[in-house]
């Protein structure tokens with residue numbers, strides 16, 4: 525239900541679905557005329573104790589001429605009495621987060637509309653499908669908008685996991701796309717911010733480790749670019765391959781971009797979340813003519 529101030533949306537476990545949101549919620553930017561690739565919304569919740577928790581970001585994929593290419597909702601999980609908050613995000617390099625008025629309104633059962641700053645509309649609805657195990661896992665590990673990380677570990681861990689990897693975008697350069705396995709704690713199972721023992725804070729050593737451990741999708745390391753493009757690859761993970769992975773983009777000039785806000789050589793955020801398991805990269809380093817459109821290499825992973 526909408527809070528008394530009209531600027532937050534509650535998950536109230538005691539209410540009927542028609543009045544409130546279920547635990548799993550899909551958030552999508554509405555198809556409003558005039559939207560550009562820069563229109564991007566950060567999703568947070570205010571917990572019952574008043575603390576703020578990030579849930580990720582949602583936007584659309586636009587070509588450089590602003591033609592709409594792809595969009596996908598952001599799936600988030602709300603705990604009882606958490607209040608959903610929305611903030612317009614600008615590309616981190618041109619101002620970042622801005623504080624604006626958000627107005628929520630109730631549509632029909634379990635459906636809401638939110639308008640950020642009077643012009644950026646989002647559709648919010650209780651999700652009518654159960655997320656898969658790894659989707660549920662990624663909801664918590666993709667909470668920062670720069671967390672391009674997937675947890676493909678399955679509880680049973682014996683059946684192959686069949687995935688589809690959609691790669692699309694608009695860029696002049698030719699860039700490579702792949703993944704890297706992340707270290708996990710053998711006891712707790714926690715995903716560690718390291719590759720082959722090298723921490724993501726290790727700068728050039730970390731980027732070298734990412735490059736040295738780069739993997740493709742079923743052995744295919746796609747090169748993409750030279751204009752607007754789209755391709756879909758199959759990726760099957762057998763039990764031994766079901767692990768934690770991060771997306772990686774190697775630029776035409778050999779720069780390494782992966783998860784995190786400061787892992788790139790220029791210290792800038794080169795990846796941002798555009799929807800559930802959907803991430804866009806900016807392919808040029810600061811000083812190489814970067815325009816921070818984050819549509820140069822866009823990757824979506826879903827179950828096949």
Ligand SMILES: [Ca+2]
Nearest residue numbers: 815816817820
């Ligand atoms: Ca760009």
Ligand SMILES: [Ca+2]
Nearest residue numbers: 694695819820
């Ligand atoms: Ca571009």
